[in-house]
């Protein structure tokens with residue numbers, strides 16, 4: 001449970017106990033992270049060669065089973081650099097239409113990417129291999145555009161945290177390779193996916209060329225993400241980052257030291273977040289006026305559908321009045337995300353608040 005009175009908690013009295021389920025980005029650093037940051041501050045290198053960043057990229061690349069890694073401030077930037085490092089302006093990129101790269105970062109495909117997005121429908125965020133093959137091969141006005149990249153997302157945020165298995169990933173990678181395209185995996189929450197599938201994260205990322213991973217979400221680090229892949233592509237990504245003015249991360253070793261603690265000690269507890277999401281989803285699904293597809297609750301995200309007349313905005317506002325924060329995802333959908341600061345009692349309280357906020361009590 002978090003106690004604070006921030007400006008984001010609209011409609012909630014100050015000095016309240018807030019259960020913040022809007023996102024796992026609300027996690028704060030652990031004591032071990034603060035300690036690591038304090039130690040790192042004395043040796044942080046403002047002009048490159050920072051020891052914490054060096055160690056973080058080495059550990060991250062090895063964890064993800066890739067040759068090299070680049071530390072960047074956000075996972076959006078890791079995704080953008082993957083696009084820039086594996087494509088040329090004018091290329092076509094194949095993406096499922098609700099993935100984060102489209103839905104939330106889409107403008108960077110146009111600029112600075114200069115890319116044409118070929119959008120596909122997916123089932124739980126995953127297009128079929130055949131749809132990917134058809135999209136790559138389809139001519140446009142008599143010529144077939146060059147598709148240099150196919151993007152995937154695991155877990156899939158907008159689909160409600162659903163996971164992509166190794167087999168599903170490999171089937172799409174195989175199609176992409178056959179057509180000479182690389183595959184980038186937005187793995188912002190790949191560690192949650194690996195925990196849900198009970199496979200190592202390196203196995204899950206094995207088939208793809210590049211994979212991004214967030215350090216600032218379930219792992220609780222204050223900021224940062226890694227882009228992992230073959231050294232040749234990571235070198236290109238670094239050059240792209242230079243063009244964006246994103247390599248002068250002076251003293252970033254302080255945050256990287258916390259991220260290292262996250263990467264090495266926090267992954268094992270993500271299964272708890274996944275389990276709490278399942279328990280919360282089950283309780284919410286029993287509330288009249290709210291619906292949850294329990295089979296889609298596979299990691300730490302619970303997507304709630306408002307089935308009556310109440311809008312998601314009104315539902316979220318009523319929850320906020322009770323000190324429970326959720327995110328509106330559409331006029332009819334709200335979202336809960338579990339994370340380290342949410343315990344079993346918070347899950348129970350959030351479910352009770354949802355029952356009081358639900359449409360039939362109006």
Ligand SMILES: Cc1ncc(COP(=O)(O)O)c(C=O)c1O
Pocket residue numbers: 073074075076077100101153155156157186188189214216224225
């Ligand atoms: C799937 C996915 N990819 C990328 C991002 C972007 O991460 P960041 O906020 O670090 O830019 C998010 C953020 O929620 C996400 O859910």
